[in-house]
Amino acid sequence: MSPTPEPLLSGLELRKSFGSTTALNGASIEVRAGEIVAVTGPSGSGKSTLLHCLAGVLVPEVGTLTYRGSRLDHLPADERTRLRRVEFGLVLQFGLLVPELTALENVALPLLLERRRRTDARAAAMHWLDRLGVGDVAQSRADQMSGGQAQRVAIARALVTGPQVVFADEPTGALDTLTGERTLEVLLGAVRETGAALVVVTHDNRVAAHAEREVVLRDGTTEHAGASR
Numbered sequence: 001m002s003p004t005p006e007p008l009l010s011g012l013e014l015r016k017s018f019g020s021t022t023a024l025n026g027a028s029i030e031v032r033a034g035e036i037v038a039v040t041g042p043s044g045s046g047k048s049t050l051l052h053c054l055a056g057v058l059v060p061e062v063g064t065l066t067y068r069g070s071r072l073d074h075l076p077a078d079e080r081t082r083l084r085r086v087e088f089g090l091v092l093q094f095g096l097l098v099p100e101l102t103a104l105e106n107v108a109l110p111l112l113l114e115r116r117r118r119t120d121a122r123a124a125a126m127h128w129l130d131r132l133g134v135g136d137v138a139q140s141r142a143d144q145m146s147g148g149q150a151q152r153v154a155i156a157r158a159l160v161t162g163p164q165v166v167f168a169d170e171p172t173g174a175l176d177t178l179t180g181e182r183t184l185e186v187l188l189g190a191v192r193e194t195g196a197a198l199v200v201v202t203h204d205n206r207v208a209a210h211a212e213r214e215v216v217l218r219d220g221t222t223e224h225a226g227a228s229r
Contacts, residue, residue: 006069007031007066008033008035008165008197009030010030010031010065011029011050011053011063011064013062013064014065015060015061016060017061022220023049024049024060025220026220027046027050029050031197032197033164034197036188036191037198037200037211037212037213037215038201038207038210038211039051039200039201039202039214040201040203040208040216041216041217042218045217046217047217048169048201049220050217054165054167055088055090055165055167056072056075056081056084057090059073060073085161086114086163087163088164088166088167089159090158090166090167091151091167092171093170093174098142099143102138102140103129103137103138103141104129105125106157107153108121108122108125109157110157110161111160124160125138125160126138128156128159131156132156132186133152134156137149137153146179147174147179151172151174151175155183155190159191165196165197166191166197168199169200170203171183171184171200171202184207184210
């Protein structure tokens, strides 16, 4: 029996509060390279807060965040920001594209911020837009796209840098059932093809069913960490 690989990313006994409201109360999670993990639980259980801690957007008051064996929670804010540009990809419920930019410009933006040549950044962006089936909206802004198109553009932006981990917070929550299913298929297919790990926050059992493992939160605490399916 081969040994279990070390986690790529882990959060142990995480505690995070916003004023007098406790969002995380000792939650723990481990994510291995290439693994698809669903984080589920009732509304207000701390799912989104956990994801934002793992992505380095938030820093917990208590607990340990580790990425590739190093303390993520000890990194300065600018280094955590760069991680999210280069090694992490983030997909939110409403896409949150930069409204003044076209789809092509939105997807190329992380590469341009890393000082990649404009022609190379645009070529890589176009590659991902085509791959996700939205190359035809490359010159459109967010208000000129459907919800499904905008979410696919957001997925392309999350994948264009070749991230090690993709974080998705209710990626189909703002979409109708059919569009949501198609968008989920695109996201799952892309991460499996690239070998990225995926941490997806969802309240939808159909989304969670596609994960290899489910982590259930309740009242900010890990109720069930799940075994790989």
